[in-house]
Amino acid sequence: MTRGRKAALAGLTLLLAGIFAVAFTVLPRWYLQSNGAEAVAEPAAATTPKIKARLFYVSEDGLRLAAVEREVPFADGTLAQARRVVEAQLERPAPPLVTAIPEGTRLRAIYIGNAGEAYVDLTRDVSSAHTGGALAEALTVYSIVNAVTTNLPAVRAVQLLVDGREVDTLAGHVDLRRPLPRGAAWIQEPASPASPATPAPFAPGVEPIPGGVPPPRDLPPQK
Numbered sequence: 591m592t593r594g595r596k597a598a599l600a601g602l603t604l605l606l607a608g609i610f611a612v613a614f615t616v617l618p619r620w621y622l623q624s625n626g627a628e629a630v631a632e633p634a635a636a637t638t639p640k641i642k643a644r645l646f647y648v649s650e651d652g653l654r655l656a657a658v659e660r661e662v663p664f665a666d667g668t669l670a671q672a673r674r675v676v677e678a679q680l681e682r683p684a685p686p687l688v689t690a691i692p693e694g695t696r697l698r699a700i701y702i703g704n705a706g707e708a709y710v711d712l713t714r715d716v717s718s719a720h721t722g723g724a725l726a727e728a729l730t731v732y733s734i735v736n737a738v739t740t741n742l743p744a745v746r747a748v749q750l751l752v753d754g755r756e757v758d759t760l761a762g763h764v765d766l767r768r769p770l771p772r773g774a775a776w777i778q779e780p781a782s783p784a785s786p787a788t789p790a791p792f793a794p795g796v797e798p799i800p801g802g803v804p805p806p807r808d809l810p811p812q813k
Contacts (some may be wrong), residue, residue, distance in 0.1 A: 639664040646733040648688040654778040690729035692719035706746040707769040724763040732773040739772035
């Protein structure tokens with residue numbers, strides 16, 4: 591066999607090897623893609639862990655706050671978890687739940703001091719969009735205070751700020767010049783069939799109303 595024929599035979603062998611490589615690697619991949627099949631499965635998206643938290647909404651009689659267990663995103667650390675709880679409390683709930691917080695209110699920032707006091711900074715909607723009335727204002731304030739202090743044992747009291755500043759009140763009744771402890775008096779206990787509900791006593795910082803508790807029309811309208 592001459593040298594030229596040997597070179598031609600070697601070239602033909604390499605060509606055939608290339609054709610077989612394409613047939614067994616590229617073509618199967620092209621076939622799978624053209625038929626909508628995926629050669630490699632995509633990893634499943636990670637889910638955000640949740641925790642159970644107690645949030646507070648206007649009770650059916652309109653005089654107190656009812657605790658409702660809801661899932662909120664888990665966060666690492668007291669400060670981060672406090673933010674998640676407050677954000678969940680500010681959300682508009684699905685009917686029949688009614689929030690005591692004015693629509694449009696958002697969380698600007700939150701701080702926690704060394705003595706266990708939390709400072710919750712809200713947008714001005716919490717005051718400018720408030721319907722007024724001592725009862726409605728107390729329910730607004732204590733829905734946030736109770737949500738933070740109930741779900742975060744490290745926090746003993748909460749002071750509300752508006753647009754980064756201290757305020758005397760939201761609507762003229764509840765004193766916000768200091769951190770407020772958990773208002774257990776504003777939480778409705780499970781009703782007993784034998785005893786009718788009684789009006790909630792006013793917590794420190796809430797002015798009493800002449801003539802007793804105002805009618806439910808002072809409550810924020812249901813959205």
